[in-house]
Amino acid sequence: MKNIWTIAKREYDNYFASPLAYVIAAGLLFLLGGIFLIILQGSIQQAIFGGGTPVDIGFINQWFYYLLLWTVPALTMRLISDENRTGTLELLLTAPVRDFELVIGKWLGSFLYILSVIGVSFIFAIVANYLAEPGIDQVKMMSSYLGLILIAGALLALGTGISALFNNQIAAFFVTLALFIVLWLLIGIPASFFPSNPAIGDVFRYLQIGNHYESTFNAGVLYLSDVIYFLSLIAIGLFTGVTAVDSRRWR
Amino acid sequence: MIRVTDLTKDYGPRRALHSLSFEARQGEIIGFLGPNGAGKTTTMRILTGYMPPTSGEAIVAGYNVMEESIEVRKRVGYLPETVPLYNEMVVQDFLKFMAELRHIPNPEESVADALNMVGMTERAKGYIGNLSKGMRQRIGLAQALIHRPEVLILDEPSIGLDPGQVVELRKIIREIGRERTVLLSTHILSEAQQICDRVIIINKGKIVVEDTPENLQARLVGGERVVLRVRGDAAELSAKIEQVKGVQRLKSNPDGSLEFEYLPGHDVRPEVAKIITNGGYEMLEMKTLSLSLEDIFLELTKEQVVTPKKKRRL
Ligand SMILES: Nc1ncnc2c1ncn2[C@@H]1O[C@H](COP(=O)(O)OP(=O)(O)OP(=O)(O)O)[C@@H](O)[C@H]1O
Numbered sequence: 001m002k003n004i005w006t007i008a009k010r011e012y013d014n015y016f017a018s019p020l021a022y023v024i025a026a027g028l029l030f031l032l033g034g035i036f037l038i039i040l041q042g043s044i045q046q047a048i049f050g051g052g053t054p055v056d057i058g059f060i061n062q063w064f065y066y067l068l069l070w071t072v073p074a075l076t077m078r079l080i081s082d083e084n085r086t087g088t089l090e091l092l093l094t095a096p097v098r099d100f101e102l103v104i105g106k107w108l109g110s111f112l113y114i115l116s117v118i119g120v121s122f123i124f125a126i127v128a129n130y131l132a133e134p135g136i137d138q139v140k141m142m143s144s145y146l147g148l149i150l151i152a153g154a155l156l157a158l159g160t161g162i163s164a165l166f167n168n169q170i171a172a173f174f175v176t177l178a179l180f181i182v183l184w185l186l187i188g189i190p191a192s193f194f195p196s197n198p199a200i201g202d203v204f205r206y207l208q209i210g211n212h213y214e215s216t217f218n219a220g221v222l223y224l225s226d227v228i229y230f231l232s233l234i235a236i237g238l239f240t241g242v243t244a245v246d247s248r249r250w251r
Numbered sequence: 252m253i254r255v256t257d258l259t260k261d262y263g264p265r266r267a268l269h270s271l272s273f274e275a276r277q278g279e280i281i282g283f284l285g286p287n288g289a290g291k292t293t294t295m296r297i298l299t300g301y302m303p304p305t306s307g308e309a310i311v312a313g314y315n316v317m318e319e320s321i322e323v324r325k326r327v328g329y330l331p332e333t334v335p336l337y338n339e340m341v342v343q344d345f346l347k348f349m350a351e352l353r354h355i356p357n358p359e360e361s362v363a364d365a366l367n368m369v370g371m372t373e374r375a376k377g378y379i380g381n382l383s384k385g386m387r388q389r390i391g392l393a394q395a396l397i398h399r400p401e402v403l404i405l406d407e408p409s410i411g412l413d414p415g416q417v418v419e420l421r422k423i424i425r426e427i428g429r430e431r432t433v434l435l436s437t438h439i440l441s442e443a444q445q446i447c448d449r450v451i452i453i454n455k456g457k458i459v460v461e462d463t464p465e466n467l468q469a470r471l472v473g474g475e476r477v478v479l480r481v482r483g484d485a486a487e488l489s490a491k492i493e494q495v496k497g498v499q500r501l502k503s504n505p506d507g508s509l510e511f512e513y514l515p516g517h518d519v520r521p522e523v524a525k526i527i528t529n530g531g532y533e534m535l536e537m538k539t540l541s542l543s544l545e546d547i548f549l550e551l552t553k554e555q556v557v558t559p560k561k562k563r564r565l
């Protein structure tokens with residue numbers, strides 16, 4: 001277990017050694033900050049004319065979720081593929097580290113990185129809470145963040161798993177991105193092909209990421225099935241990674 | 252301690268190791284010699300738990316590399332041939348990372364010791380990406396030594412080192428080899444001769460010979476080799492020398508000298524000298540050489556010349 005932490009820590013520090021991670025963090029926070037200011041302005045104008053609603057953090061986090069779909073592939077693409085390419089995997093696989101510790105450590109490092117960015121974005125919630133009287137709906141806000149964290153964990157796990165399948169980080173990037181676009185949008189399309197058989201449509205709808213966040217977590221409603229969905233994605237991603245690393249030995 | 256029994260490794264259809272068996276005791280330094288593609292790296296990768304063999308068994312430091320891989324890896328230090336390192340890391344952070352993976356109680360102290368051992372203390376705070384090739388090699392070695400392993404496996408450790416560092420490296424290896432087991436591969440035969448207790452020559456995945464460097468030399472030297480340089484018609488002289496009983500493998504070198512071998516106990520030199528003086532040649536040089544490990548190596552790993560079958564036209 002200590003090995004997971006050792007690997008995660010190195011990976012986390014490594015993000016801060018690369019300009020890409022800074023660019024992604026800065027870009028995310030800049031875009032979200034812009035959206036925040038626009039809706040804040042809307043709320044303030046409403047307040048001037050009397051009444052109005054406080055800023056909805058769920059709206060920001062909705063955007064955060066869309067942005068994660070496009071940035072996570074860049075954060076995970078080199079996690080394991082680059083160790084393959086440069087040969088450093090040989091160091092890790094001949095150290096007393098189990099394959100699952102390696103993969104979970106890698107994932108955890110990227111997860112901690114995203115958690116840091118989410119942590120910074122929490123400023124928006126604090127500011128919104130400060131400006132509204134008597135404050136924003138805190139239960140809804142917490143649930144929205146919890147869902148966002150689960151989405152990040154799931155996307156990062158899938159990205160980590162795919163990274164272990166490749167020697168080339170660009171290949172890992174595009175495959176990860178393609179998978180995310182499927183889970184975000186395309187998987188929902190077949191649902192409409194089965195109007196007479198709602199059960200089949202439900203299966204496809206269940207697979208779609210947004211259906212587990214947009215009107216549940218992000219609206220302050222928690223369902224166990226949503227939590228299970230994200231935990232399953234994490235398990236699938238990590239399992240893929242461990243299997244891929246293990247199968248490399250057998251080549 | 253390393254014990255390898257019938258180790259076989261296939262890469263797809265290609266067999267890289269054919270039923271390899273050898274043993275290395277504690278306190279022994281074993282040199283692995285062999286031409287490119289002989290299977291040295293493959294063997295080492297199996298012994299370090301990087302990949303499993305296709306069949307056969309390997310016991311390292313008392314544990315089976317297949318069944319108790321983690322226990323083996325805890326006790327082995329390994330310098331891979333390509334010296335993979337994280338270029339974007341600071342030297343001491345990298346070593347600390349490796350030390351932590353090995354659960355060393357005092358990582359900082361071990362890092363300082365290892366850096367000192369390979370003479371890289373000065374560059375502790377620099378980035379690995381900025382190091383020269385030889386320096387990278389030394390960091391790779393520091394990483395392999397950091398946990399004072401029972402078994403040290405070094406794949407071509409002296410490549411890229413300057414002569415001073417090569418001497419240092421040999422000192423370190425000898426020091427460690429006193430109580431532990433060292434397996435190193437090299438293409439430098441004099442190196443194997445100098446530091447190894449035993450040499451294993453492999454070729455095409457098979458052990459060709461295994462012995463102490465001294466024995467190898469004694470056992471395989473067919474005789475003495477004489478190099479002769481005269482002023483005069485070398486071709487004519489060559490023809491005369493060829494008549495002398497006991498002369499073998501006579502050949503003329505491009506620089507005009509003649510070279511031949513004779514079997515021990517059949518010293519042909521007095522007779523050859525007589526021919527030279529009687530024939531009126533002026534002798535410039537006559538020296539005797541023992542066959543080096545190099546010659547033995549070339550002899551043993553020589554490609555079998557296969558005469559291609561004649562193609563038949565249909
Ligand atoms: N990953 C691999 N996939 C397929 N074949 C491989 C792989 N690694 C090695 N081989 C093959 O196995 C054989 C032995 O290679 P190995 O690297 O063990 O040789 P070596 O003795 O270390 O050679 P060198 O002196 O060049 O380092 C070669 O024929 C090589 O092509």
Ligand SMILES: [Mg+2]
Nearest residue numbers: 291292293332
């Ligand atoms: Mg090799």
